[in-house]
Amino acid sequence: MGTFETTLTVFPFCSPSDFTDYVLTQAEEEGGSFNERCVVGAAFRGSSKYTEVTAYFNNAGYHTPATALMLVDNALFKHLAGPNASIQTGNYPMPRNMSETAQSQLREGRTGFIIAINLMYGMASLSSTFALLLVTESSIKSKHVQQVSGVYLSNFWFSALLWDLINFLLPCLLMLVVFQAFGVKAFTDNCHLVDVLLLLLLYGWAVVPLMYLLSFLFSSAATAYTRLTIFNIISGTATFLSVTILAIPELQMKHLSYLLDKVFLIFPNYCLGMSFSQFYQNYEFITFCNSSPPFSLMACEILNITFQPNYFSMSEPGVGRFAVAFAIQGLVFIILLFVIEMQCVRTLRRFVTSLFRRHKQFAHTEDAALLPEDRDVAEERKRVLECQPVVESMVGSPLVMQELSKVYSSGSTLLAVDRLSLAVGKGECFGLLGFNGAGKTTTFKMLTGDETVTSGDAYIDGYSILRDIKKVQQRIGYCPQFDAVLDHMTGRETLSMYSRLRGIPERYVSGCVENVLRSLLLEPHADKLVRSYSGGNKRKLSAGMALIGGPPVIFLDEPSTGMDPVARRLLWDAVTRTRESGKAIIITSHSMEECEALCTRLAVMVNGQFKCLGSPQHLKSKFGSGYTLLAKVHIEAELEDSDLQLFKDFIESTFPGSQLKDEHQGMVHYHLTDKTLSWAQVFGTLEAAKEKYQIEDYCVSQISLEQVFLSFAQFQHCIECGKK
Numbered sequence: 001m002g003t004f005e006t007t008l009t010v011f012p013f014c015s016p017s018d019f020t021d022y023v024l025t026q027a028e029e030e031g032g033s034f035n036e037r038c039v040v041g042a043a044f045r046g047s048s049k050y051t052e053v054t055a056y057f058n059n060a061g062y063h064t065p066a067t068a069l070m071l072v073d074n075a076l077f078k079h080l081a082g083p084n085a086s087i088q089t090g091n092y093p094m095p096r097n098m099s100e101t102a103q104s105q106l107r108e109g110r111t112g113f114i115i116a117i118n119l120m121y122g123m124a125s126l127s128s129t130f131a132l133l134l135v136t137e138s139s140i141k142s143k144h145v146q147q148v149s150g151v152y153l154s155n156f157w158f159s160a161l162l163w164d165l166i167n168f169l170l171p172c173l174l175m176l177v178v179f180q181a182f183g184v185k186a187f188t189d190n191c192h193l194v195d196v197l198l199l200l201l202l203y204g205w206a207v208v209p210l211m212y213l214l215s216f217l218f219s220s221a222a223t224a225y226t227r228l229t230i231f232n233i234i235s236g237t238a239t240f241l242s243v244t245i246l247a248i249p250e251l252q253m254k255h256l257s258y259l260l261d262k263v264f265l266i267f268p269n270y271c272l273g274m275s276f277s278q279f280y281q282n283y284e285f286i287t288f289c290n291s292s293p294p295f296s297l298m299a300c301e302i303l304n305i306t307f308q309p310n311y312f313s314m315s316e317p318g319v320g321r322f323a324v325a326f327a328i329q330g331l332v333f334i335i336l337l338f339v340i341e342m343q344c345v346r347t348l349r350r351f352v353t354s355l356f357r358r359h360k361q362f363a364h365t366e367d368a369a370l371l372p373e374d375r376d377v378a379e380e381r382k383r384v385l386e387c388q389p390v391v392e393s394m395v396g397s398p399l400v401m402q403e404l405s406k407v408y409s410s411g412s413t414l415l416a417v418d419r420l421s422l423a424v425g426k427g428e429c430f431g432l433l434g435f436n437g438a439g440k441t442t443t444f445k446m447l448t449g450d451e452t453v454t455s456g457d458a459y460i461d462g463y464s465i466l467r468d469i470k471k472v473q474q475r476i477g478y479c480p481q482f483d484a485v486l487d488h489m490t491g492r493e494t495l496s497m498y499s500r501l502r503g504i505p506e507r508y509v510s511g512c513v514e515n516v517l518r519s520l521l522l523e524p525h526a527d528k529l530v531r532s533y534s535g536g537n538k539r540k541l542s543a544g545m546a547l548i549g550g551p552p553v554i555f556l557d558e559p560s561t562g563m564d565p566v567a568r569r570l571l572w573d574a575v576t577r578t579r580e581s582g583k584a585i586i587i588t589s590h591s592m593e594e595c596e597a598l599c600t601r602l603a604v605m606v607n608g609q610f611k612c613l614g615s616p617q618h619l620k621s622k623f624g625s626g627y628t629l630l631a632k633v634h635i636e637a638e639l640e641d642s643d644l645q646l647f648k649d650f651i652e653s654t655f656p657g658s659q660l661k662d663e664h665q666g667m668v669h670y671h672l673t674d675k676t677l678s679w680a681q682v683f684g685t686l687e688a689a690k691e692k693y694q695i696e697d698y699c700v701s702q703i704s705l706e707q708v709f710l711s712f713a714q715f716q717h718c719i720e721c722g723k724k
């Protein structure tokens with residue numbers, strides 16, 4: 001019994017309509033609060049002999065009629081018996097009969113329903129987090145670099161699954177604590193916590209691989225998280241609600257509900273909601289039907305309440321079929337994961353598209369064959385193609401490319417790499433030079449298995465990239481164009497992981513890591529998280545990941561971008577040492593200085609083709625005729641132009657055909673184009689003219705690699721503009 005407190009307001013009313021008007025006016029003025037404040041009222045009318053009392057109650061309250069009557073009676077009693085008189089009123093509901101209790105038990109299922117809905121919402125956002133790291137690893141190419149470093153697909157996925165399930169166990173245990181703390185008997189009585197934990201873990205087994213599968217659809221972690229959460233909510237809550245609502249007998253759609261229940265068994269989130277809801281309901285039914293046998297059992301029979309003593313029974317309301325569904329879902333999702341990862345679909349698609357593309361490709365190849373090819377490139381092609389079978393004849397060449405081509409056909413068709421043939425020997429560093437969009441990165445991507453090959457083949461250590469990509473990947477180191485490093489690891493951890501992936505015995509791992517850290521000047525940052533690294537240090541780490549363990553073939557895609565001059569030279573030293581130890585290195589760079597310092601041979605790539613090939617000196621001699629002259633002439637302030645002009649006239653008359661490339665503050669840069677000139681002639685002439693033209697300093701050199709490279713600029717067509 002509760003205490004009833006209210007403010008007594010007394011107004012003189014003459015008729016019942018006065019009271020009604022008062023209530024209506026007050027309700028209008030006060031709005032919603034009037035309804036809460038004013039729950040009962042009473043009107044006393046009449047003379048001293050005869051008084052009519054009317055009690056009013058606000059029907060929003062459950063007990064207001066009785067309260068209104070109690071107050072009126074109290075007032076009358078006080079009036080007649082004195083101020084100390086009072087009537088105490090109590091509320092003692094009659095015990096419910098069996099039928100009412102049964103009806104109530106049936107409705108109790110609502111608690112299970114609410115728990116299930118809340119659980120599904122929570123799990124929807126929790127399970128989508130399992131895709132985050134995978135999406136990040138794929139988008140930054142870290143997964144690819146790990147594969148290239150020797151990770152087996154099965155190891156990658158099962159270790160991820162194991163780790164995620166261990167992580168998933170923690171929130172599950174927390175959930176059990178919550179059930180225990182809030183006394184949710186259905187989930188805590190009779191060792192049910194174990195059953196609930198089993199259900200949650202089975203859900204984890206099913207949903208984690210599903211998130212892995214769906215992670216392939218996204219390239220950004222944030223987008224993946226939002227969309228997967230929405231997917232989980234829809235595939236859980238929406239399906240659960242529709243089946244539950246359609247099962248209401250009054251709707252007469254039980255058959256549809258039954259059918260949908262079977263269909264939705266493919267969704268782990270639906271199974272989670274249903275299993276928890278039904279587990280709860282089953283507990284309630286069991287409790288009621290066994291409460292006072294045999295009457296309760298009879299009531300259950302009459303009201304058609306069925307329960308399953310075994311909670312994991314396959315029949316309703318047992319949750320056995322959901323447990324089985326979880327187990328099968330997990331298995332199927334893992335199989336699908338491997339089907340996708342083993343590129344079965346990709347291979348099939350490539351086969352189908354190649355059928356359609358064949359005609360187009362032949363047309364292109366015929367066109368290309370008409371174009372004249374550089375003699376060195378043609379000889380390299382002949383050398384490579386003549387060696388059949390490649391595996392036996394090219395033992396000295398860890399990398400052999402045979403007519404390797406790549407056509408991108410997203411939107412318009414683009415020939416990114418055009419029939420490259422090349423053999424790179426042990427202890428050789430081969431440079432791929434080319435303008436932006438020439439096809440260097442695409443070549444690397446094909447060689448490392450990141451892109452499919454349109455035609456041709458390549459062999460690494462004798463293994464074909466088409467047939468034995470796994471074996472190929474175990475034999476290469478790859479530093480991609482953009483850093484594929486994981487932010488949440490330290491530099492030392494990253495290098496240790498890659499050295500283990502390369503199969504370095506555990507006792508040598510720390511020595512190897514220290515070597516790389518020291519050689520790339522990364523020691524001061526070794527134990528910092530990669531997310532705090534500068535761009536240059538990340539680049540050093542990427543290069544270190546490719547070099548560690550000394551794989552036979554190493555691909556470095558613009559490794560020194562963003563490095564300071566000291567770090568760059570240290571990298572060059574590390575690359576040179578690796579090359580001298582007998583490894584084949586293929587490097588791309590936009591720094592001619594770097595190519596001259598590192599490469600034993602190089603090729604300039606234009607529109608996916610090699611335009612020239614050979615050692616830096618060979619290319620300079622072949623394509624860079626003449627000399628470069630840099631001279632500094634002493635000039636008086638007032639005679640500036642005439643002094644310099646005299647010298648320029650002298651050069652142009654002495655070396656006919658010379659081209660002035662640059663001129664600045666008395667410094668001139670000439671290209672002496674005459675091929676017949678000898679070093680002695682050029683030096684002799686300049687020494688003789690030194691005093692007459694007040695030459696302070698001069699330098700004569702061969703044409704630089706950069707000038708050779710620039711001479712191919714005219715051939716690179718603008719793909720985006722679609723013109724040559």
Ligand SMILES: Nc1ncnc2c1ncn2[C@@H]1O[C@H](COP(=O)(O)OP(=O)(O)OP(=O)(O)O)[C@@H](O)[C@H]1O
Nearest residue numbers: 408410416434435436437438439440441442443719
């Ligand atoms: N996934 C892709 N889909 C379609 N076209 C692509 C794709 N990747 C690259 N390309 C195109 O292929 C051509 C070669 O690109 P690639 O990245 O290999 O050039 P690159 O020589 O490495 O250039 P950079 O020096 O700028 O790195 C470019 O025209 C590019 O636009």
